[in-house]
Amino acid sequence: MSLYFHLRAVPPPALRNSATWFQRLFEDDWDTVRRRLDRHLEEMLDQRCADQHALYAGQAQDGPQADVVLGGRPVTHPVPEHPPFLILTAAQVTRVADYLGSTGFETLWRTLRATAPPDPEVHAILAAAHRDLTAFYTRTAEYGDAVVKCLLR
Template identity: 30%
Template sequence: MSIYLHFRAVAESEIRDDHTWLAAFMSEAWENDDAEYTAGIAHSINKGWDAVNDLYAAADALYTDADEPWNLPIYGGRPVPHSADADPSDPPLMLLEPSGVSQAARFLTTVSFDELWNVVDARFSALGRTKQEHLEHHRNLQEFYGQAASAGHAVVKAVWA
């Protein structure tokens, strides 16, 4: 079974702060994922997003005086609560506003992947997680958040099973 964390950049003015509407928006985006990936407005991580978050959590050990929150790229944003009439099968959703997207982009471009990996290497290697896999996730997230921040976009996140 595959479970994905799906990211979609979108102009904040185009978003309705309504779970039912956002779930439909994200569903349509998921169905158009090839075109949206090519356009740089969508990204997803299959199953391993929690490990990517754990990688970024290593920033706490490296940058004790940093004011950039490391949790923004994966779990950042506020939950969008289900409305009373929402379909219970709709995915959990989070909304990261443009200021948070900019902070995430800054974090991803300033953090040293190699330094993060040095903190988690032994633990991750024991779990069978590879440096190359995480480097690819990191580079893809750098590109995605960089483009979203440059455009002044928000990022909507959905979990698809």
């Protein structure tokens, strides 16, 4: 079974503090969500989301680098066996966007792979994800939106 990590931008006035609302947000098709939120800002990461998280978080336990992929305030999923949703406020999104905009991928890659042999395929995948995440967070911060994250199966 494939796992995907889905990040969706949500304008703060539209954001609800309801696990059921978050569940519907990720169950609806993209066009329905775009109409409801009047935007279409989202990013989807493949099963390498743990590698992507390690690329940014490294040894950091908090701060914008730890929030890029798997960071955020957890909200329990209505289905107990599912992982929680994660929420970043608009202010946290801005910090993440600033961090990504000022951090070069090659520096992150060298730190991550300091003790492992380089793998060109993984390098290419993570570099593309870095570009996509940087663009996603930059656009989301420009709108002043929050981000809701969900692990999908």
